[in-house]
Every structure is written in C-alpha cells, then in structure tokens.
Amino acid sequence: MHPASSVIVFTVLSGLGLGFLAFLGIGAITPIGLHAFILYGLGYGLTVIGLLASTFHLGNPQRAWRAFSQWRTSWLSREGVASVLTLLLMAPAAIGAVFFNFPVETFGFPAALLAILTVFATSMIYAQLKTVPRWNHWTTPALFLTFALTGGAMLSAHTKLAVVLCGVLGLLEIFSFLQGDGRFAARGSTMETATGLGKIGKVRMFEPPHTGSNYLMREMIHKVGRKHSQRLRVIAVVFSALLPAIVLLVLPVTFAAIGLAVVLHLIGAFAARWLFFAEAEHVVGLYYGAR
Amino acid sequence: MTELPVSTKKKLGLVIDLDICVGCHACVTSCKGWNTENYGVPLSDMDAYGSDPSGTFLNRVHSFEVQPEKGAAQIVHFPKSCLHCEDAPCVTVCPTGASYKREDDGIVLVNENACIGCGLCAWACPYGARELDQAAGVMKKCTLCVDRIYNENLPEVDRLPACVRTCPAGARHFGDLGDPESAVSQLVEARGGFELMPELGTKPVNRYLPPRLKDKPAAQPLTSLIEEEQATGFAGWLDRLLEKF
Structure with missing residues (x-):
C-alpha cells in the first residue's frame, strides 16, 4: 500500500x-x-x-x-x-x-x-480489510494500542510503566513483522483464484490493461523502498522501544530525559508506521501480476 | 445508508464469456464514453498527451497466459469491472453513506455529492473495481449503466449496459442472476460459470464463463518456412572447410 x-x-x-x-x-x-x-x-x-x-x-x-x-x-x-x-x-x-x-x-x-x-x-x-492480509489480524489493533499507551506513559513520566510497555511494544513489533510475512500466502488468494483460471493451469500476466499506471496501482501496489524493509524493521524496534527504555532506565527522570525518550520513540514509530503501509500487500495486485 | 440490504429483489449483473472475448477493448472504450457523458462527474484523464498518461476507467481488460501442466499455454483476455457483490465490503466501510447497494436490483452505486474521496472503499474492494477520480476527488465505479437500462428515452435494444451493447464478439451478457430462469442464470448453469476470489467471502454477482481448453498441440513442430540454401561445387567445399575451423 x-x-x-x-x-x-x-x-x-x-x-x-x-x-x-x-x-x-x-x-x-x-x-x-x-x-x-x-x-x-x-x-x-x-x-x-x-x-x-x-x-x-x-x-x-x-x-x-x-x-x-x-x-x-x-x-x-x-x-x-x-x-x-x-x-x-x-x-x-x-x-x-x-x-x-x-x-x-x-x-x-x-x-x-x-x-x-x-x-x-x-x-x-x-x-x-480482508483485502490486505498483513493488516487483517489482531496484531494491528494490539500494535496501535500499545504504541499509544507507551507514548502516553512516557509523556506522563510513568517511567517504570513506560519501560515495561516498551518491552511489550518491541516484542509485539518483532512478532507482527515476522508473522505478517506469511499472511498473504495463508489467505490463499493467488492469480489463479483471482482470475478463476486455476483449473486450467498456472496463470501469469501476459499484458496489463494499459501501458501506463493507474490509481489502483499507485495506491495499492507499492514496491519502492521495500528493499530497505529489513533495515527499517531494526530501526523501528530499536528506536520505538529499545532506546527509549534504556534512556528511561539510565537517565534520571528529568524533562530532558523524557523529551529525549519521546523523540527517539517517535522516530521509531514513524519508521514502523511507514513499514506498516509500505509492506502491506493488497490482493488487487494479483490482477497485475504484482504484489 | 451503508448498511447492506438483507436481500435484493433482483441481482442484476454481468456474465462474461472468457471463451469468446478477443481482448479488443471495445467495452472499455464504450464504457468510458458513456460514463463520461452521463451519470456523475466525467471519467477524467491526467496528463493525457504527456509522457505519463493515466485515467479513470470503470472497466479494464487484462490479458493472462495460462500454462497447463501439459501442452501449450493459452491466452485469456479478461475484462474486469465491479461485480456488484452481495456482501460488498466497499459499502459498509464508507464513512459518509455515499456508497450504497440498491434493494431493488442489487446495483452498488456511489452518491458523488456525499463522497469525501477518502479511498477506503477502493482499499476494501479485492477486485480493483473502484477508482478515485483524480480531477473530481470522488470515487467512480461501474453503475451497470443504471442510466441506460431503465431509460425509456432510449430504444429498447439499447437498454443494456454500454459494454454489453457494444461487445462485437458477444462475450458479455446482462441480466438478473437472482432469477434461476433468466437467460444469464441458464448460461452460468450450462457453462459452469464461476466467481472471482470466492475465498474473500464477497459473494460477487457477476460470473465468468471458462475458456475452452486448447486443442492438442501439433505432434510435429512447425517446419521452417524457408529451406536453408545449401551451396554446391567449389563454394560448397569452401563452406564445409570453413565450418571445420
């Protein structure tokens, strides 16, 4: 997406x-x-x-x-x-x-x-959205809620709770990254089910409907930047969860320390949310022989 | 309202014969023409004469190659437009009530005056049937030519969706798929019509008729059309000699 x-x-x-x-x-x-x-x-x-x-x-x-x-x-x-x-x-x-x-x-x-x-x-x-198998899972609300609570705990200076929530958040992110990778295949939608031609054989794109792009392809088929996804996953987990937890554990609870933790957390959150969209694959891509 | 009707009196839809479609894109053109001049805002084109042209279409023809386990591959031209699903996920996600499914005939429509152009319905559709018009910022989709099929100003023969009326090969059929006695239902029954991506539970109304399997490929590969000329005499001797090096 x-x-x-x-x-x-x-x-x-x-x-x-x-x-x-x-x-x-x-x-x-x-x-x-x-x-x-x-x-x-x-x-x-x-x-x-x-x-x-x-x-x-x-x-x-x-x-x-x-x-x-x-x-x-x-x-x-x-x-x-x-x-x-x-x-x-x-x-x-x-x-x-x-x-x-x-x-x-x-x-x-x-x-x-x-x-x-x-x-x-x-x-x-x-x-x-059943059409985006990576999103269509309990980890999506779990992640959004944990992000909100972790940030909230940091901003309200509940450092111990924030550290615990950072741990939960990091583990949840890792789990959803890894588990999400197999979800498109698990949904079972393929070019064969999309076209209904699977009874005859293996389907591949021969000619797209038009030589240029269109709204659907720009909106649902996003490949740019997926090559950096592994690096960004590490950045997301390290910045959103690991580094803020270390800052809150090591530094004394001051305005500056909390500010630093929140800024680090936000950098990670933006990376994670960018990946949330960029890595999500929509089934309509199957009609274009792409994901 | 974006609540789906419990049931619809009719299930109007299309039956597309993949055995007949030749991939001429006439349905695409006639659809674009009719729906640019009639119901709702025009289907706009962006950068139409530039280096990266694109535009809004309600119907597009894809072409696929199907490779059976044995024998030659076959090309299937595959027109795709809104399937007017019974359990249309695009309707229930709409935050404004602009998207709705009609109780009388099952047609899924967009009230463009209420559409905010959030694009969520296009995300919810597995088939890519909805496109956000880039000029007007509202969602466009197949209306099943609702402004033709009931239009008493048109001659009766024209009271069909533009794509069906125009198809020169007769690959497209229109009718009530909720009535088992209708011509389209009979066709689906006789030919083993199928639905697209049934695993997503959208219960599409439109059906596709499978292409016939290809004939057996010829036992002998085609012989080359031009016999390779063989040099004779001195040139032939030179030719054979040079091939050795």
Whole structure:
C-alpha cells in the first residue's frame, strides 16, 4: 500500500496524543495551572494536528462532516465520532485543571476510555480489510494500542510503566513483522483464484490493461523502498522501544530525559508506521501480476 | 445508508464469456464514453498527451497466459469491472453513506455529492473495481449503466449496459442472476460459470464463463518456412572447410 505521509503523520501523532490524554484523563498525572495548560495543550495539539493531517488525503475535505454519520457500519466513521467525543469530554477535565486548580476525573475517566476507543477504531480501519492480509489480524489493533499507551506513559513520566510497555511494544513489533510475512500466502488468494483460471493451469500476466499506471496501482501496489524493509524493521524496534527504555532506565527522570525518550520513540514509530503501509500487500495486485 | 440490504429483489449483473472475448477493448472504450457523458462527474484523464498518461476507467481488460501442466499455454483476455457483490465490503466501510447497494436490483452505486474521496472503499474492494477520480476527488465505479437500462428515452435494444451493447464478439451478457430462469442464470448453469476470489467471502454477482481448453498441440513442430540454401561445387567445399575451423 502507498505510504501516504498524511496518514502516517495522522496515525502516529494522534495515537500519541490520545494515549497521553488517556493518562491525563485517569489522573495518572494531575497537573494544575500553567503546568496543566501545557500538558493538556500537548495532548490536544498532537491529537488535533493528527486529525487535521488525516483530512489532507481526502478528495473533497469540505464534506468531511458527513463522515460522522455511518458509525453503525464504518470504522472510519466510528473513529471520527469517538475522536470528537474524546476532545469534547476531555475539555471539562482540562478546564478544571487549568483554571480552577483541581483535577477533574469525573469527566476524565469516560474521556480516557473514549481516547483508547478512538485509537482502537483507527486500527480497525486497517485491521478490518480482508483485502490486505498483513493488516487483517489482531496484531494491528494490539500494535496501535500499545504504541499509544507507551507514548502516553512516557509523556506522563510513568517511567517504570513506560519501560515495561516498551518491552511489550518491541516484542509485539518483532512478532507482527515476522508473522505478517506469511499472511498473504495463508489467505490463499493467488492469480489463479483471482482470475478463476486455476483449473486450467498456472496463470501469469501476459499484458496489463494499459501501458501506463493507474490509481489502483499507485495506491495499492507499492514496491519502492521495500528493499530497505529489513533495515527499517531494526530501526523501528530499536528506536520505538529499545532506546527509549534504556534512556528511561539510565537517565534520571528529568524533562530532558523524557523529551529525549519521546523523540527517539517517535522516530521509531514513524519508521514502523511507514513499514506498516509500505509492506502491506493488497490482493488487487494479483490482477497485475504484482504484489 | 451503508448498511447492506438483507436481500435484493433482483441481482442484476454481468456474465462474461472468457471463451469468446478477443481482448479488443471495445467495452472499455464504450464504457468510458458513456460514463463520461452521463451519470456523475466525467471519467477524467491526467496528463493525457504527456509522457505519463493515466485515467479513470470503470472497466479494464487484462490479458493472462495460462500454462497447463501439459501442452501449450493459452491466452485469456479478461475484462474486469465491479461485480456488484452481495456482501460488498466497499459499502459498509464508507464513512459518509455515499456508497450504497440498491434493494431493488442489487446495483452498488456511489452518491458523488456525499463522497469525501477518502479511498477506503477502493482499499476494501479485492477486485480493483473502484477508482478515485483524480480531477473530481470522488470515487467512480461501474453503475451497470443504471442510466441506460431503465431509460425509456432510449430504444429498447439499447437498454443494456454500454459494454454489453457494444461487445462485437458477444462475450458479455446482462441480466438478473437472482432469477434461476433468466437467460444469464441458464448460461452460468450450462457453462459452469464461476466467481472471482470466492475465498474473500464477497459473494460477487457477476460470473465468468471458462475458456475452452486448447486443442492438442501439433505432434510435429512447425517446419521452417524457408529451406536453408545449401551451396554446391567449389563454394560448397569452401563452406564445409570453413565450418571445420
């Protein structure tokens, strides 16, 4: 699949922002006054920047409000509804902490739950697609949720929890990389099932339908950069999980140490998310003799 | 709404005969023509006269080579458009309700005024039946020529999808695949029509009829058309001598 930068920025930043808001919501840290203003601002900022970035890949973003209507069947719609509800419900908690010097968990708990549900809905947009076997698996929501919680734990300075979550995240990434490699074959879709000509024999592409490219090929058949995938997998695991864990274990808990850990984590998260798209193979490629 | 109907009164669809299709792409051209001038925004082309032309098509003809275990390979021309699936994954993923499946005839359509162009439906379709128009930013797909088949302004003979009407070889058939008595259902029954990628559970309505197996290849390979000229006399002696070195 084509790794569109808008969607990568969206899923990484809003995941981190929502994870952090969840920690703020349950009162895992209880900032007040200016401190609260900065921290809630960070959580809101990351989430909103991410959500805005997601509209950049739309053909007609001016109609985006319509996307709130189909929550009964569509994970994309559910994500939209859940994200807006999260930001609305978190507001009383944020205002209470910033202006009235008391942390409000009454609104914080449901908002935290919604923040996690939003991340889950985002992951299900990908995990629901039978057409992309690598995504169509429980590891997709597990990875998105662990990324959000790990980043949230770091930003809220729960270093011990963050280190544990880094461990879980690293193992989960390695497992999903390796297990994902065999999933296209396991799905059983081949050029023979795609064309129904398997009863006659082995099928290969003779002539594509056109000499140039098309939307489907640009969007679903992405080969550029897959040759670097092994190196990027190492970068993803080392930066998103290993290095932040070492930083948090070795350095004293200071603003700078947490900042460093988060920056390292984000570099790894961007590499992992780029791979998430670039390595995903869509079954439509079979009609083009490509993956 | 993007909830799929429990059942549809009809299952309108296409039956494509891979034994007959000659790969002329007339259906591609007539589809592009009709659907550029009628329902919805035109099917745009990008860089049409430049070095990297591409465009939106609702129907494309692929060509495959099938190699049996024994004997010669055979070429199969393979037209592909929306299969109007009963369990259409493209419809349920739509966040705006722009994609829908009609309860009356089972046609899957896009309300272009509600489409935000997120592209998720194209991701959900295994068959590559949906293409995001790069000029209008909305999703385009086969409408089964919904503006022809019920159009009383057209002569009755033309009330068929443009691709079916235009196919010079008669490789395309249109009808109600939900009615076992219909001509298309009978054809599927008689010829062993099959569906594409059944393992993905989309329950496509369109069916494909298998190509006949190739005749046995000739026992003798073809003899060369021109006999190699053999030099005689002195030239022949020289020729044989030179071959030794």
